[in-house]
Amino acid sequence: MTNTASQPLFETVAFIGMGLIGSSMARRIKRDGLANKITCAVRSEKTRDRVLEIGIADEAYCDIKEAVGDADLVMICAPVGANEAIGAQLSGALKKGAIVSDVGSVKQSVIRDIAPHLDEGVHFVPGHPLAGTEHSGPDSGFPELFEERWCILTPIAGEPETATAKVKALWEACGMFVECMDADHHDRILGITSHLPHLIAYTIVGTATDLEDALRQEVIKFSATGFRDFTRIAASDPTMWRDVFLNNREAVLEVLGRFQEDLMALQRAIRWGEGDKLFDLFTRTREIRRGIVDAGQYFTNFSAEGENRQSDEKGKKKPAE
């Protein structure tokens, strides 16, 4: 979807981190003219050169303060463990009225680590696009990444609604459906829908490869679509996920405990041959999985209020009659 706005949504957008998410957003902004200028702060000279070579930023700096000084919007797109250090660099570096947002997979810790550093008159709108892949780096990004996916914003009390509205408009122009919620609620939801699945995927790959060398070869050699589908996300970036688990510890440990209890119940049912219990559970969970639809289909079928919402309001094609 191209930007139907008569003019760019922002004059200058500064990215801190230009990996999968930052470069995908920058590509979309460039493709659809959503901002007049893009700057970025990237530590690696090689990555800075690459970002300029592929044309997804107009200026690339090593120093964060240089990259953000003239920005109307700063998008923090680094692992959430870097936010304290990044926040310290933003202190005293931004012009009055600038908006800071982020894409971090955890929200409470991002608010904890960034908000204290922001000067009076600088606005903070934490965000999280629920879209991604197992790949990393600026060459892994693509402008369609966000199409018909959810973006969650966790507005902070006291911040002007106009700041939230501007960040919301940008994500909608990137093709996303935007929902606002409290940061702790976000962290609990993502704990089950994203963080636990990654923990399990990493674990099962570890379990498989800890088997005897010979068997291990057979495991990798004979891994069929089930194992491959299930473990795709285990190829995700270790730094990113280390930081996610350490910064959403409480929610992850809570949901992990419940998962372990459910797994123990299944283990017991298998040990005692309780076929009906297994069958009933699998029937129920299959229906739940079959009910999971993309955000776009969600809006085609019904809105949050239960009314029928034509998805063309977001410039999306109407469903076939």
Ligand SMILES: NC(=O)c1ccc[n+]([C@@H]2O[C@H](COP(=O)([O-])OP(=O)(O)OC[C@H]3O[C@@H](n4cnc5c(N)ncnc54)[C@H](O)[C@@H]3O)[C@@H](O)[C@H]2O)c1
């Ligand atoms: N990968 C996904 O599927 C996905 C989806 C949604 C949100 N996110 C979130 O987006 C953020 C970025 O993830 P990504 O997938 O783009 O990662 P990535 O590894 O592709 O890119 C990370 C970028 O941050 C930079 N960086 C790393 N450490 C830094 C530091 N200390 N200071 C400044 N820059 C630093 C890297 O150079 C790189 O440019 C993370 O917070 C992640 O939780 C990721």
Ligand SMILES: O=C(O)C(=O)C[C@]1(C(=O)O)C=C[C@@H](O)C=C1
């Ligand atoms: O599709 C993938 O590879 C992802 O893992 C994307 C995914 C997820 O679905 O868990 C990963 C982390 C994010 O914060 C949001 C989305």
